[in-house]
Amino acid sequence: MSDVLSPGLLFSFVLLGIFPLIAKKLVDFARSRKVLKNWDKPAAFDRDVIVIGAGSGGLVAALIAATVKAKVTLIEKNKMGGDCLNTGCVPSKALIRSAKLASDMKRGASLGFSDMEVDFNFSDVMDRVQRIIKQIEPHDSVERFESLGVDVEIGEAEILSPYLVSVNGKVLSTRNIIIATGAEPFIPPIKNLHQVEYLTSDNVWDLQEQPGRLVVLGGGPIGTELTQAFNRLGSQVTQVEMLPQIMTREDPEIAEMVAASLRSEGVTVLAGYTAMEVLVEDGEKYLLCQSAGKSASEGEPDKKIPFDEILIAVGRKANITGFGIQKLNVEITDRGTISVDDYLRTNYPNIYAIGDVAGPYQFTHTASHMAWYATVNALFGSFKKFKVDYSVIPWSTFCTPEVARVGLNETEAKSEQIEYEVTRYDVAELDRAIADEEGHGVVKVLTVPGKDKILGVTIAADHAGDLIAEYVLAMKHGLGLNKILGTIHIYPTLAEMNKFAASEWRKNHKPDWALDLAEKYHRWRRGKKPGTENTSTERRPELKSS
Ligand SMILES: Cc1cc2nc3c(=O)[nH]c(=O)nc-3n(C[C@H](O)[C@H](O)[C@H](O)COP(=O)(O)OP(=O)(O)OC[C@H]3O[C@@H](n4cnc5c(N)ncnc54)[C@H](O)[C@@H]3O)c2cc1C
Numbered sequence: 446m447s448d449v450l451s452p453g454l455l456f457s458f459v460l461l462g463i464f465p466l467i468a469k470k471l472v473d474f475a476r477s478r479k480v481l482k483n484w485d486k487p488a489a490f491d492r493d494v495i496v497i498g499a500g501s502g503g504l505v506a507a508l509i510a511a512t513v514k515a516k517v518t519l520i521e522k523n524k525m526g527g528d529c530l531n532t533g534c535v536p537s538k539a540l541i542r543s544a545k546l547a548s549d550m551k552r553g554a555s556l557g558f559s560d561m562e563v564d565f566n567f568s569d570v571m572d573r574v575q576r577i578i579k580q581i582e583p584h585d586s587v588e589r590f591e592s593l594g595v596d597v598e599i600g601e602a603e604i605l606s607p608y609l610v611s612v613n614g615k616v617l618s619t620r621n622i623i624i625a626t627g628a629e630p631f632i633p634p635i636k637n638l639h640q641v642e643y644l645t646s647d648n649v650w651d652l653q654e655q656p657g658r659l660v661v662l663g664g665g666p667i668g669t670e671l672t673q674a675f676n677r678l679g680s681q682v683t684q685v686e687m688l689p690q691i692m693t694r695e696d697p698e699i700a701e702m703v704a705a706s707l708r709s710e711g712v713t714v715l716a717g718y719t720a721m722e723v724l725v726e727d728g729e730k731y732l733l734c735q736s737a738g739k740s741a742s743e744g745e746p747d748k749k750i751p752f753d754e755i756l757i758a759v760g761r762k763a764n765i766t767g768f769g770i771q772k773l774n775v776e777i778t779d780r781g782t783i784s785v786d787d788y789l790r791t792n793y794p795n796i797y798a799i800g801d802v803a804g805p806y807q808f809t810h811t812a813s814h815m816a817w818y819a820t821v822n823a824l825f826g827s828f829k830k831f832k833v834d835y836s837v838i839p840w841s842t843f844c845t846p847e848v849a850r851v852g853l854n855e856t857e858a859k860s861e862q863i864e865y866e867v868t869r870y871d872v873a874e875l876d877r878a879i880a881d882e883e884g885h886g887v888v889k890v891l892t893v894p895g896k897d898k899i900l901g902v903t904i905a906a907d908h909a910g911d912l913i914a915e916y917v918l919a920m921k922h923g924l925g926l927n928k929i930l931g932t933i934h935i936y937p938t939l940a941e942m943n944k945f946a947a948s949e950w951r952k953n954h955k956p957d958w959a960l961d962l963a964e965k966y967h968r969w970r971r972g973k974k975p976g977t978e979n980t981s982t983e984r985r986p987e988l989k990s991s
Contacts, residue, residue, distance in 0.1 A: 480774075482650040484606045492516050492619040494823050495610045497768060500527020502800030502812035504585055505624035509820040511594035519595050519618070520602040520612050522887045526585035527627055528646075528801070529809045530578060536650045537670055539577040541843050542785065543570045544677035548710070548845075551677075555882050563679075567655035570678065572649060585714040602770035621795045624783060625812070626768065628761035628801035633662075640731055642755040646671075656754035658679045662720055662731050663758035664691030666842040669703060671756060672843045676712045683713040683750050685734055690716050692842060698855045699905050706845050718748060723755070730755070763802045780804065784908040787832040789819040797823055808840055837921045841889035841910030846886040849909035852901025853891055853916050865900055866893040868926075868953065870946035871908045877937035883907040889924065890916075890948040897925030897950060906941055915943045928951045 470673045494510050496503045499521035510517035524531045553561040583589060600613035604624075610617050630645035632638070644652070646667055657680065661672045664686025676682040684691065684707065691707075691714060692700040704714045716736040720905040725731075732755060733746035763782040782805075783798035785791055791798055798817035800812030818833045840848035859867045872878050872886035886906030892899055902916040919929060930947035934940050967984045968975070 455789060457540065464738055465494050475796070476792070477577055480793050481607060484608065484939050487495065487608055487618045490608070490618045490620045492518050492596075492617055494518075494621040494623060494820065495520065495617060495619040496609070496623045496625060497591075497604075497803075498527060498625035498764075498800075499525045499597070500627045500800060500812065501627060501809040502816045503527070503623070504590070504621045505813040505816035506625060506799065506820045507590060507595045508593060509817060510824060511590075513824060514594075515824050517588060517600060518610075518612075518617060520598045520610070522599075522601040525590075525597075525599075526575045526582065526650075530581060531935075532647050532650060534809055534923065535578055535581055536574045537646075537667070537674075538843060539574045539854040540570070540674045540693075541670060541772055543573060544674040545845075547679075548677040552882070565678075567678065568653045571650070573653060603766055604773060604796075607773065607795055609748065621817075623796065623823065624768075624770070624791075624796065624798040624802055625816070625817050626764040626802045627765045628807060630757060631760045632757055632814065633720070633759050637725070638723050638755075638757075641723055641755060644754055646758060649756055652754075656752075658751060659683070659751045660685060660750055660752040660755045661758060662755065663691065663760070664688065664714075664716060665758065665760065666692070666840075668758035669707075669842060669844050670756060672712055673707060673710070676707070676710055677893065681711070683715060683722055683752070685718050685732070685750070686716045687719045688716065690735065692848065695842075695848055695850065696856050696889070699848055699854075699887075699889075699903055702846055702905050703842075703844055703848060706885075706907065715750075716750060724749075728833045737903070761801060761807055762802070765802065765915055778804075788822045788826070788830050789833055790822070796824070806835070806838055808838075810840075810971075811838060814838075826967055837917060839913050841913065841916045843910065846905040846908070847907060847909040848903065849904045849913035850901070850903045851913055851921055854901055854903050855891065856890070858891055859902065859979060863900065864894050866894050866964075867891055868946060868950040868982070870942055872942055872947050875939070875942050875945065878907065878939065880937065881939075883939075888942050890950065892926065892950065895954075897927045897954075898923075901924065904942070906939065906942065912939060912943060921985050 451604060474976060494517050496507045496517065496519045499519050503519060505518050507519040529535060542760045546643065547563045549568050550561040554579045587599065589702065590597050598612045603611045604622060605611055605616065608618055610619060610622060626846045649671065651955065653676065656675065659675050659680045659682045661668050661682060661684045664684060668684060669691055672682050672684040690697055690700040691704055707714050715734065717737040719737060720732055721735050722733040723730065724733055724927050730752050732750045732752060734748040734750065743790065765777060765781065765783060778784045782928060783791055785803050789797045790801070799815035799819045801881035803815065807838060815833060818831050837851060839849065839851040841847060852988050854861065855867065868890045870888040873884045875884065878884040889903045892902045899920050902913060904913050906912065915929065926947040929943055930951055932944065934944045
């Protein structure tokens with residue numbers, strides 16, 4: 446024992462244990478020194494952190510820094526609130542709401558009303574969209590952030606060195622920089638596209654006249670939401686997607702549910718078509734498309750779609766130019782985003798990147814999730830650093846049926862060769878959905894085979910984006926389907942679909958042996974023998990006389 450527990454041996458074990466950590470620290474240190482050695486480090490700094498970009502990521506980063514009493518400057522070159530407030534989530538959800546009312550009115554008969562006239566001015570709907578932006582604007586305003594202790598500069602930031610940022614003719618020194626410059630619509634190289642004034646998610650909100658015939662290029666969430674909204678407001682919409690299905694991140698059956706819903710409302714959905722060229726002929730505009738796998742040179746185009754307006758929504762590219770990172774040789778990924786490590790650091794140890802400019806997810810809630818990690822790591826990383834956690838990321842596409850997801854779907858589980866079981870609950874069965882005339886959709890839960898551990902959930906149903914929250918919580922905190930089943934859900938609510946999905950799983954995993962035993966027990970209590978269940982030996986009771 447004394448040999449085994451000798452100080453020398455114990456010390457060797459400890460060394461062996463901490464060696465990888467020390468090695469990692471040394472590698473980190475060497476890398477940091479290499480990139481920083483060419484830059485003069487100021488003796489003292491004006492700021493603890495400078496945040497570039499006041500969108501979903503930058504606002505949260507600045508707020509966290511100010512909350513923990515760091516000196517922080519937030520720089521925005523355009524509008525406070527970034528994409529989400531001005532050209533993204535907020536205007537799109539406002540437009541979707543108006544469009545939903547138009548759609549509900551058109552199907553008024555199913556709710557007991559006679560024909561309802563949808564009479565409106567398109568410009569009033571677009572004015573309402575702007576009003577909603579204005580109403581939310583104060584949440585992200587300069588005044589609010591300054592009152593919370595953030596120093597805000599409206600101007601274009603340029604990173605001069607890992608320690609210096611210029612804005613409005615001033616040069617500010619800082620210990621850390623957080624880049625949150627977002628992304629912009631990607632414009633694909635379509636022949637002659639520049640001959641027409643095309644729309645993107647940046648300028649579509651300025652429309653005052655309703656497009657008669659609208660082509661939406663792109664079958665992702667933005668393209669699909671806007672396709673449905675404009676169609677519901679009365680535009681004749683053709684949606685073109687290069688891949689064989691729209692909503693390419695979702696399982697084919699879910700994407701097909703959405704496509705079928707769009708078609709039933711009058712949208713022409715062309716999945717599997719590549720946009721090749723814009724043609725202007727006798728004052729009429731056309732988009733020429735080829736079916737997938739066919740090249741432009743192979744004869745006549747398969748589709749010649751006339752349009753009044755074309756909206757390009759084929760993806761978003763990170764804003765990585767114009768603010769100095771090329772001069773610093775900040776590393777960029779193959780996807781064109783800023784390359785960051787698990788702590789959201791770029792190849793400079795004091796420059797971080799968050800949100801759309803870094804990816805991999807391009808959502809408001811992931812930008813703010815990343816903001817926490819980058820800010821805490823920047824300000825307190827010398828004590829403890831946190832690895833960004835992408836294990837439970839939900840998202841939603843706000844179309845009908847609304848599609849929300851967290852974790853894996855079947856397509857991903859198969860491609861990653863992860864074993865799974867699927868449990869489904871058909872929303873058509875749900876009392877509340879039936880009462881609301883929204884009895885369509887599905888809850889699809891993937892679990893570890895034989896266990897109630899949730900691998901992922903897709904909900905396609907009215908309010909799916911809200912309903913998925915229960916599963917997000919369950920996955921985040923390791924709660925299985927049995928726990929959801931054991932939780933009271935109010936009757937009649939849409940949230941019950943989560944419990945009923947769990948109940949489906951339970952039914953498929955009922956313990957047959959225990960139920961057999963229970964059956965025998967009850968029969969024994971009834972005093973019956975096997976095979977005598979249906980034979981009655983009793984007579985009509987007669988009152989016993991005393
Ligand atoms: C139509 C549409 C609908 C969407 N709907 C949803 C949704 O429903 N839910 C959801 O989660 N997400 C949605 N998104 C995505 C969401 O808007 C983005 O993921 C989110 O805004 C990203 O935040 P960010 O902070 O990374 O960038 P942004 O919000 O784009 O902010 C970046 C900011 O940086 C500024 N900037 C850039 N360069 C400089 C510079 N050199 N100096 C100073 N400032 C600079 C820009 O002006 C901008 O304000 C939608 C997007 C679109 C386009």
